[in-house]
Amino acid sequence: MAEGWIxxxxxxxxxxxxxxxxxxxxLYNKLxxxxxxxxWTVCHFAVEIYHFVTLQKIWAWAIKKLTIEDVNNKLxxxxxxxxxxxxxxxxxxxxxxxxxxxxxxxxxxxTTEEIKNKLxxxxxxxxxxxxxxxxxxxx
Numbered sequence: 804m805a806e807g808w809i810x811x812x813x814x815x816x817x818x819x820x821x822x823x824x825x826x827x828x829x830l831y832n833k834l835x836x837x838x839x840x841x842x843w844t845v846c847h848f849a850v851e852i853y854h855f856v857t858l859q860k861i862w863a864w865a866i867k868k869l870t871i872e873d874v875n876n877k878l879x880x881x882x883x884x885x886x887x888x889x890x891x892x893x894x895x896x897x898x899x900x901x902x903x904x905x906x907x908x909x910x911x912x913x914t915t916e917e918i919k920n921k922l923x924x925x926x927x928x929x930x931x932x933x934x935x936x937x938x939x940x941x942x
Contacts, residue, residue, distance in 0.1 A: 811857045846879075858901075895933075895937065
């Protein structure tokens with residue numbers, strides 16, 4: 804995916820339009836938690852193309868509009884159809900800076916047990932952990 808594919812400015816404009824339209828909380832949930840046919844959330848996309856600012860904006864909006872359970876389970880710990888979390892994506896194709904960014908977000912919101920069992924030790928559908936994807940170098 805090209806670096807310029809997703810921009811914080813475009814997402815900000817869409818967010819502003821949603822607020823101008825005074826969408827309901829249910830629609831905010833659909834906007835923030837939407838997935839594509841591969842099960843990817845906007846967080847998966849932002850991580851894949853190394854867009855730190857976009858990821859931070861998405862998390863800030865999510866924290867403002869969603870329950871902590873939704874932020875944790877449907878963004879931070881969400882898995883795609885291949886069983887990969889955003890940590891898997893960051894480890895497999897991201898940069899060290901993106902990996903650190905995802906890690907900091909997880910530490911701020913998840914319990915130690917969730918980090919250990921649902922982020923670090925979880926494996927994708929091929930049995931690979933984020934650690935193994937980092938060693939492999941790509942997803």
